[in-house]
Amino acid sequence: MKPDPAQPATESTAKRPRGRPRKTVDERDGGNRRQALLTAAAHLFRRKGFDATTTRDIAAAADMQSGSPFYHFKSKDALLYAVMEEGMHSALARQRAAVQQPGHARLAPAEQLRTLVAAHFEVLLGPGSDFVPVMLYESRSLQPRQRKSLAKLIAEYESLWMPVLNALHASGQLRAPVGLARLLILGALNWSVQWFDPKKGASLQDLTDAAMALFLKES
Amino acid sequence: MKPDPAQPATESTAKRPRGRPRKTVDERDGGNRRQALLTAAAHLFRRKGFDATTTRDIAAAADMQSGSPFYHFKSKDALLYAVMEEGMHSALARQRAAVQQPGHARLAPAEQLRTLVAAHFEVLLGPGSDFVPVMLYESRSLQPRQRKSLAKLIAEYESLWMPVLNALHASGQLRAPVGLARLLILGALNWSVQWFDPKKGASLQDLTDAAMALFLKES
């Protein structure tokens, strides 16, 4: 991580800055300003898209002045990448936690898939779920370097699905070729970002049930 | 066939303009310049997104000067809407033609679905398929008025699927609730825009087969 430029390590005396207390990164909220920018950016990027969101929008949403985001992020691009990286890390953590739950490995493959699907919907549509949708729908705005870096995380995420899909294919519950099935299944889930409205009746449970009924044959 | 400009008009035939031939709207290609703009815009909107595409990009791709698109379209927005409308009209025409093919109504519901799925993939991924993907992925940039206008065409398109899905649900080949099934199925197909690469082995046939195997139970 970066060294803190606000703390010049002087020798004997002054430990703290003088004068009236000012709202610095450290005193205000312990460095959470960066996180506030990430949250605001994720929200706006999801709602309006990367290009249609200005750094001024983000600054205002995080209660800052127009130039201040660039104190925390080198560029607008870097902000986008940080949003996506946080999204993928949290999605990965969530799926790994589900998969590593005691007893999970002994569940029937269909139940293992249900766990993955439910967690995926949660990550896309649940509370605080702006980060992954931004990753899914705004990656065109990334630079090749960044895209390549994210691709690793995405591949890791998708690899969590493969053992389950292979097992289902072996047992005849999933008839499509596993590779294409994974793409089609994740597509069906990812597209829900476009139409899901929590105020419209269906719950995430309903979506999960419908997806399971759609994809799997009777065991 | 164009008149030969090398032959100077004589007195008696002096109906035509004098001087060197100039490229006007009418002489050049009969007004196809508008269509050239639409095609160029669809291509660029798909590749780079609406916001990241400049009207100068589009003009250059259509071999015009920077201000010229505004001779054909009132605004960049109007161009986007025209692209989407053309996309929906062609998609609707294509599906209607498939559905109205003689004998189609007597096909088994599963075969009727296959027809719809194949045509949908064709519209998304086949030759000249920039218009519908733009409609799917850039509608956030439309104005509410325009979005509402498009929504009618979209509803019409989706309504073509409902009788087939209802029949499949009735026969037990589709177990998920029909409304959610339609959203999930179209999502699975629409997402293919993100990952399909014709140079990577799978054909549209393969995609159609995989989708059918994924969604339907054994009859």
Next chain:
DNA sequence: CCTACCGATCGGTAGG
């Protein structure tokens, strides 16, 4: 449809 141009906006920065 082209030429020449305007006004606004935007990402980013210097200096404190």
Next chain:
DNA sequence: CCTACCGATCGGTAGG
């Protein structure tokens, strides 16, 4: 982190 600002870009237009 704020203030003040710059340079570039962009949608759009007047006039021909």
